Amino acid sequence: MTIPTVDVHAHVLLSEVDQLVEGLPGLAAARELDARRNGAEALAVNGGMIRERLPLLTEVVRRLAAMDTEGVDVQLVSPSPSHYHYWADAEVARAMCETANTAVAKHCAHAPARLTGLGLVPLQHPGLAVQMLDHALSEGLAGVEISSHAPGRELSDPAFEPFWELAAETGAILFLHPFGCTLDERLDRWYLSNSVGQPTENAVALSHLIFSGVLDRHPGLKLVAAHGGGYLPTHLGRADHAWRVRPDARGCAHEPSHYLRHLWFDSLVHDPHVLRELVRAAGADRVLLGSDFPFDMGTTDPLAALRAAGLTGPDFHAVRGGNAAALLNLSAKEPR
Known part of the structure; x- marks a missing residue:
C-alpha cells in the first residue's frame, strides 16, 4: 500500500462569505482592529499578496495544478482565517458559517479524491458552535477550523464543553x-503581528486547552495545531516545572508535555532544526505536512x-502523508 502526500494546511477564499458580511456595522470595527494590530505597512503588502494569489485561493483547476507542481496528492482545505468574523451576532454568524461550510464543500466537490474540506463555527456563540459543527459534518466536511480565542472567551471557557464533546464523539478534525x-x-x-503573534497565539491557546483539563476530559479530540503549535511544543520545560512546583498551575492531570502526544501539529515551522525538535517532542506520528497554501508565509x-529536517525514512513518510491519511481516513494513493 502506498502513502499519499497530504498537506493539511491549505486555504480557500470564499467570496460568498465576503458578500454576506459586507457593509455590516461590525465589519468596520473589526477591520479597524486588524489595521491597528498589523500596521499600515503590513496591510499595504497584504493587499497585493492576496490579489496575486487570488486564482490559487478560488479556482480548483489552478489549485490542482499547483499541487501537482508541489508533489501534493491531497489537501485539507480550510477557509481563510479572515472569514472568522467573531464579531457577528448570532443571526449573522449562523448565516455566515452555513454559507462558508456549503461553499467549502462545493469547492472540494470538484476534486473529491484530492480535496477534503473544513468549515467554520462561531466561537463567540458556543451553543451555536455546536450546531454549526453538526452542519459542517452534514455537508461532508472533515471538521472545522477555529482560532485561538473569541472576544471575551478563551478555549478553556466551560461554555465550550458541549463543543469539545461533540467533536470528540464525531471524530471531527479541529484545525x-x-x-x-x-x-x-x-x-x-515589521510584520511582527504574524511572525511573532501567530506562534504566540498558538502557544496561549494550546496552554488553555492543556492546563484547563480539556484534553483530560475529551481524550478523543482530533485537534491539529497550525504553525507547528507555535512556541509551545519546543518550550514546555518551563510549563512542566510550573506544574510540578506550583499548585495553581496544576489544572491538568499530567505534566503539560504529556499532552503533546495527544495533539497533532503541522510541519510549517520554517526551520529544519525546529522541525526535528517538534518530531522529537511530539512524536513522528503526531506531525503532519503543512504548507499554508498559497500565502506568502507558507x-x-x-x-x-x-526533507531538510533529515528524518529517518519511516518518520519522513509518516509526516509526508501517513499520519494525515490515517487521521482523515483517506484511501491509498500513489505517492509522488
Whole structure:
C-alpha cells in the first residue's frame, strides 16, 4: 500500500462569505482592529499578496495544478482565517458559517479524491458552535477550523464543553489556526503581528486547552495545531516545572508535555532544526505536512522543507502523508 502526500494546511477564499458580511456595522470595527494590530505597512503588502494569489485561493483547476507542481496528492482545505468574523451576532454568524461550510464543500466537490474540506463555527456563540459543527459534518466536511480565542472567551471557557464533546464523539478534525494577536500595537511593525503573534497565539491557546483539563476530559479530540503549535511544543520545560512546583498551575492531570502526544501539529515551522525538535517532542506520528497554501508565509515546496529536517525514512513518510491519511481516513494513493 502506498502513502499519499497530504498537506493539511491549505486555504480557500470564499467570496460568498465576503458578500454576506459586507457593509455590516461590525465589519468596520473589526477591520479597524486588524489595521491597528498589523500596521499600515503590513496591510499595504497584504493587499497585493492576496490579489496575486487570488486564482490559487478560488479556482480548483489552478489549485490542482499547483499541487501537482508541489508533489501534493491531497489537501485539507480550510477557509481563510479572515472569514472568522467573531464579531457577528448570532443571526449573522449562523448565516455566515452555513454559507462558508456549503461553499467549502462545493469547492472540494470538484476534486473529491484530492480535496477534503473544513468549515467554520462561531466561537463567540458556543451553543451555536455546536450546531454549526453538526452542519459542517452534514455537508461532508472533515471538521472545522477555529482560532485561538473569541472576544471575551478563551478555549478553556466551560461554555465550550458541549463543543469539545461533540467533536470528540464525531471524530471531527479541529484545525487550530490563530488570526490576529492580542498583543495588538506592540506588534504593528515589521510584520511582527504574524511572525511573532501567530506562534504566540498558538502557544496561549494550546496552554488553555492543556492546563484547563480539556484534553483530560475529551481524550478523543482530533485537534491539529497550525504553525507547528507555535512556541509551545519546543518550550514546555518551563510549563512542566510550573506544574510540578506550583499548585495553581496544576489544572491538568499530567505534566503539560504529556499532552503533546495527544495533539497533532503541522510541519510549517520554517526551520529544519525546529522541525526535528517538534518530531522529537511530539512524536513522528503526531506531525503532519503543512504548507499554508498559497500565502506568502507558507512554503511552495513543503516536501523540500520536510526533507531538510533529515528524518529517518519511516518518520519522513509518516509526516509526508501517513499520519494525515490515517487521521482523515483517506484511501491509498500513489505517492509522488
